[in-house]
Each structure stands twice: as structure tokens, then as C-alpha cells.
Amino acid sequence: LDNKKTGADAIFVEAPKSIEEMKKIGKSIKAPLVANMIEGGATPISSAETLYKMGFKIILYPLSVLFANTFATMNILYELKKTGTTAKFKQKVVNFDQFNDLVELEKFRKMEKKYGFSKRE
Structure with a gap:
């Protein structure tokens, strides 16, 4: 998926369930990615630094x-x-x-x- 083709400023993938899934998303989507860290949610909590290295450029902790x-x-x-x-x-x-x-x-x-x-x- 390429955001230049879709016109999106960033891509939000809803609730990846594992670190491996997040790494795959980071490698396969060529666009600024949004990570949404919710304690107790489906996505494993990771540090901003780790997420950034996986390709996530916008990192949210909206309910912390x-x-x-x-x-x-x-x-x-x-x-x-x-x-x-x-x-x-x-x-x-x-x-x-x-x-x-x-x-x-x-x-x-x-x-x-x-x-x-x-x-x-």
C-alpha cells in the first residue's frame, strides 16, 4: 500500500495482534503509519522507540x-x-x-x- 497513490497522509491499521504482525505492517506499507497503544487492548504495548524502528511514525497513547x-x-x-x-x-x-x-x-x-x-x- 502506497499513501502517495491513495492520497492518505497516514495509515492506521486497526489493532494488530502481535509484534510480528506490526513488523510485517511496517515493512509492507510505504506510508507514515499510526500506532495506537491502549493498555489492555489487542495490540501489544511497545515503546515509542521500538515502534518507530518498525516503521510507525505517529505513536499514540490515547487512554494512558x-x-x-x-x-x-x-x-x-x-x-x-x-x-x-x-x-x-x-x-x-x-x-x-x-x-x-x-x-x-x-x-x-x-x-x-x-x-x-x-x-x-
């Missing part, structure tokens, strides 16, 4: 962060239900100040002052 967040949410809620506290997680979560820095809260507060109504004045 969502799955990690879901796992963390389940764990902290289970602990809260079981013990009535989240103290055990103090070193496993960002603190209030870290979160505010991460979401750039101060930048938005300045914008709020400059462009809109704010009770913080």
Missing part, C-alpha cells in the same frame, strides 16, 4: 493518562471509604499549592482582575 487517573481515583476513594481518611495518600498526590502552580491559577487570577469582575480585589 485517563486509565492512570481512573486507577488513582478508585484507590483513593476505596481508601476513603475503608478508613475514613486519605492521609495514606499524602505523598502520592500533588498538594494544593502544586496543583495551583500546575494549572497556572495566578495567571488566571491576573486575567480575571484585568478583564472581569473579581471579588479578590
Whole structure:
């Protein structure tokens, strides 16, 4: 398959089931290939470097962060239900100040002052 003939910018092969199948795809398709890494999905999880060497140029991990967040949410809620506290997680979560820095809260507060109504004045 040649993307120049089809007009496609990239080729997405749905759910290859093995590393061997992925290598075969990389050798037989002369186009930028998309690899879609979903934990627990049909395609074996590989590193971006390994996939690139097989011929995949666009490498996606579209659900990794969502799955990690879901796992963390389940764990902290289970602990809260079981013990009535989240103290055990103090070193496993960002603190209030870290979160505010991460979401750039101060930048938005300045914008709020400059462009809109704010009770913080």
C-alpha cells in the first residue's frame, strides 16, 4: 500500500495482534503509519522507540493518562471509604499549592482582575 497513490497522509491499521504482525505492517506499507497503544487492548504495548524502528511514525497513547487517573481515583476513594481518611495518600498526590502552580491559577487570577469582575480585589 502506497499513501502517495491513495492520497492518505497516514495509515492506521486497526489493532494488530502481535509484534510480528506490526513488523510485517511496517515493512509492507510505504506510508507514515499510526500506532495506537491502549493498555489492555489487542495490540501489544511497545515503546515509542521500538515502534518507530518498525516503521510507525505517529505513536499514540490515547487512554494512558485517563486509565492512570481512573486507577488513582478508585484507590483513593476505596481508601476513603475503608478508613475514613486519605492521609495514606499524602505523598502520592500533588498538594494544593502544586496543583495551583500546575494549572497556572495566578495567571488566571491576573486575567480575571484585568478583564472581569473579581471579588479578590
